[in-house]
C-alpha cells in the first residue's frame with residue numbers, strides 16, 4: 638500500500654510517500670521561514686497562500702522522485718488538525734480532491750498523532766506501551782500510549798507550550814523567528830551564570846507551566862547589561878531550565894505508569910540539550926528512549942503518510958467531506 642501524506646497545518650508545506658512494507662519512499666518539504674521572518678512570527682493568511690503555491694509542485698516532485706505513477710497511490714493522508722484553519726484547509730481540500738479524482742480513499746490525520754508515531758519511522762522503533770512527551774509550538778503533552786489511538790493524557794501545559802516558550806523568549810532576546818533553533822544556537826555560547834526556576838517540579842503532578850519562565854527571563858534580561866554575553870548566558874539558563882523540567886516530569890511519568898519506554902517527539906525534541914538531558918535521565922532510570930531523527934522532529938510529511946497508512950490499513954477512511962479541525966482533542970481519535 639502506497640500512501641501519499643500531506644502536511645500543511647502551519648508554516649511548512651510537506652509531502653511524502655510511505656509504503657506499508659517498503660517504508661518511506663520519498664519526502665520533501667518547503668519551509669516558510671523567509672515568508673514570515675520579517676513579521677517575527679507566522680502570519681496565517683500568508684501561510685495559507687504559500688501552501689496553495691507550493692503544495693501541487695511538491696506532490697509532483699515526490700511522485701517523480703518515487704518513480705511511481707499517481708495511479709499506484711492507494712490512499713491519501715492529510716493533516717486535518719490541530720493547526721491554522723486556512724492552512725489546514727489547503728491540505729485538506731487538495732488531498733480530498735485528489736482522492737476523489739483518483740478514486741482512492743482519504744484519511745484525516747491528527748497532527749500530534751503524526752508527531753507521536755514519527756519515531757516509528759526509525760530503525761530503532763519503540764514498541765507499545767510507552768510514555769510519550771510531545772513538545773511542539775502549540776502543545777506540551779505527556780501521554781500514556783497503549784497502542785495507536787489509545788492515548789491517556791497524563792499531563793499538559795497549563796499556559797504556553799514548550800515551543801511557544803522558546804519562541805517568545807527568543808523574541809524578547811531580540812532573536813529572529815523561528816526562535817527555538819536561534820535560542821538554542823545562542824545558548825551554545827552561554828555559560829552557567831543564572832539559575833532559572835524549574836516550574837511546577839516542587840509539587841506532585843505531571844502538568845507544565847512555562848509562562849513564568851518567560852517572565853523570569855524578561856526580568857533577568859532587563860536587569861542585565863544586555864550585552865551579547867548576557868543574552869547567551871540567559872539563553873543557556875533558559876534552555877537548562879526547560880530541559881531539566883521536562884526530564885523531571887518524564888521521570889515522574891515513567892515512575893507513575895511503571896513503564897520503561899519514553900518516546901519524545903515534536904519540534905522542540907530537535908533540541909540537542911533537551912535530548913541529552915532526557916537520555917541521561919532514561920539511562921539512570923533504566924528506561925529506553927526513542928526520538929525521531931531531527932528532521933522528523935519538526936513538521937514533515939513522512940509522519941502524516943505513516944500515521945495515515947496505519948489507519949488506512951486498519952480500514953479507516955474519511956468521507957467525502959473536507960475535514961479540518963483547528964482544535965481537535967487527541968482522546969477523540971479512534972482506536973486501531
Ligand code: KG4
Pocket residue numbers: 647772773774775776799800801803804815816817818821903904905906907908909934935936
Ligand atoms: O512540531 P513543530 O515543527 O510545529 C508544531 O507542530 O508546532 O514545532 C515547532 C516548534 C517551534 O516552537 C520551534 O521554535 C521549536 O519547535 N523548535 C525548537 C528547535 N527546533 C524547533 N525549539 C528548541 N530547539 C530547537 N532546536
Ligand code: ZN
Pocket residue numbers: 748752773774903904935936
Ligand atoms: Zn508539529
